[in-house]
Amino acid sequence: MTGDHLFPPVDVADGFVTLGPTAVRLRSALDAVFTNWAAAAGAAEVLYPPLSRVADLARFDYFVNFPHLALAAAPVDTSDTSGLPRHPVARDERLGAGRLADAALMLPSAACYNAYASLAxxxxxxxxxxxxxxxxxxxxxxxxxxxxxxxxxxxxxxxxGDPETVKDHLDTHKSLILRFADHLGLKLVTETATDPFFDANGSRAVMQKLFPTKEEFLSGGGLAIASVNYHRNFFGERADILVSGVQASTSCVAFGVERWLHVLAGRFDGDWDAAYEAVTSFAPVTA
Structure with a gap:
């Protein structure tokens, strides 16, 4: 007895989610598909710290382009602990701004920021x-x-790397995403989106309108579950990364794992086992 019956596949409320064993199994299967693609591309697997430095994100114009998404990891001022929350408390209890010290760290809103910062x-x-x-x-x-x-x-x-290499990287994975979606019976729409790394008023944003560099893959409900992003030399310039003596260009392919779970649950009418079988039957890619 594994206890699977004690946990629903998904328990979500107010933006907080708990995944039960059935959903965790599907999540692992999905990530195995994506990591197979990464391995076939010759990508090294790296894990970065769970926090980002304010200084690193500022270098990448994060607070210019995404202040509305920002969440800081601020230390609690413990000079006087008498006023800190104690049980019992209201469900929406908060720490007031006066109880928080200056924040030098942030909760990242994307996985790639620390990757570029680490290569500065x-x-x-x-x-x-x-x-x-x-x-x-x-x-x-x-x-x-x-x-x-x-x-x-x-x-x-x-x-x-160089522009040709990083653009070929996107072409390869765009094809894989569409093949995978077709295998799963998902109807995805490819839509050009505004590149979030470019200041909406800057020269890069003007180029973005002329030469789109971000494409999103939308499910039938208009939900973006993956994207391919060409940043030109933005991160190479800001992080001072050179490849063969030339300022690096970068690109990334991104997958929102919980969003894939959402569309698969809908596609298979809540049959998580059927979704798992469909995902695991997709043929692995070889290098």
Whole structure:
């Protein structure tokens, strides 16, 4: 007896989710597909710290482009503990701003920021590919089931190199995403989106309108479950990354894992075992 019957596949409320064993099994199967693609691309698997430095995100214009998503990891001022919350408390109990010290760390809203920050100043002799998975966090106006959560899982496959290499990386994975979706019976729409790494008023944003560099893969309900992103030399410039003596270009393929669970639960009418069988029957990709 595993105790699976004690836990529903998904228990979600107010932007917080608990995944039961059935959903965890499907989540692991999905990530195995994505990590297989990463391995076939020659991507090294890397895990980064769960927090980002304010200084690193500022370097990447995060607070210019995404202040509305930002969540800080601020230390609690313990000079006087008498006023800190104690049981019993209201469900919406808060720590007031006066009880928090200055924050030097942030909860990241995407998996790739720490990857580029970790390579700051790197002098690479060839293109590099890597994959990482991270718990990401976003402050949203509202939270809706698995579609939009306080915290969610993002898998990314990242390429750093010359423009041709990093664009080929996106073409390869765009084809894989569409093949996988077709295998699962998912009807995805590919839509050009605004690149979030570019200041909406800057010259890069003007180029973005002329030469779109971000595509999202939308389910039938209009939910983006994956994206391919070409950043040109933005991160290479800001993080001072050179490849073969030239400023690096970068691209990434991103998967919102809980959103995949959401669309698969709908596609298979809540039959998590059928969804699992469909995912695991997708043929692995070889290098």
């Amino acid at each position: 100043g790197a002098r690479l002799d060839r293109p590099v590919k890597l994959t990482t998975i991270a718990q990401c966090f976003r402050r949203e106006n509202e939270y809706t089931g698995l579609r939009r959560l306080h915290g969610f899982t993002m898998r990314e496959i990242i390429a750093i």
